[in-house]
Amino acid sequence: MGLPRFCPRLLSCTLRTPNVASSLSVSTHLRVPGPVSQLRMASSTPRFAEGEDPQRLGLDTQSLLQQGWALDAEGMAVTKTFHFKSYFKAVSFVNLIASESSSKKHHPTMTVRIGSVDVHWTTHRPRGLTHKDIAMAQHCDNGAGLMGAVETGQGLKCGPSP
Template sequence: MPQISAGEDKASIESQLETLRQNGWEISGKGGLQKTFYFKTYTKVADFHHVIATRCKSENHHPTMTTRAGSIDVHWITHSPPGLSHKDPKMAMYCDEQARHIGTTEPSQARKCGP
């Protein structure tokens, strides 16, 4: 199990992590939550990025996002106190919800750069 931030409800977070793992989230080498979302168009990737960024503003919690033509990597971790806090699984679930609304695709169907 990854490190849980000090002062957090460890059992609650671990339960949420189990659900997230079933939905494709992984624990990164840095102990955070990470997942790649695939979309058929760059516009959908940009829409997803924007929706997540907008919610981050109201939650005051921000991921690392790497955007490509047909996919986006999202990585959640709390920096202070270090580890996973209740915000990380909450925002990961929000990402899954928004990806369903926008419409993800299989990696082989995602937009690619080049020929």
């Protein structure tokens, strides 16, 4: 039996097992539950884009990692999940990020849930982490404080109230 292969873009895993009846392989796609920042199959080494200062960015990246950010599987992006007590606060946080990212012409991938927002920063050209990703991640941390972010588990969840 093979080991699951992590697919960061699809957030799914592929498990290939040999079919005993024949020589074919069977693929099963498993959805990875939970927010992106909870995935611990991430790289431990950041990969910076060509032209960036690895010493300077390395320190800033380590600071982000100590604040709850994680590197993606390739080490080319930083991700974090922010939790909020209301859907409105989560959407307001997204709008705060959208406003700044529009002015900087650098946009994240975001997933909004009822009480949380997953944020993923990377640079596509040149490929890898850049000062823009680090600066925008810091902006997210500052904005989350302004929007009333809460600890994991304290955010709004779907379902009936207790």
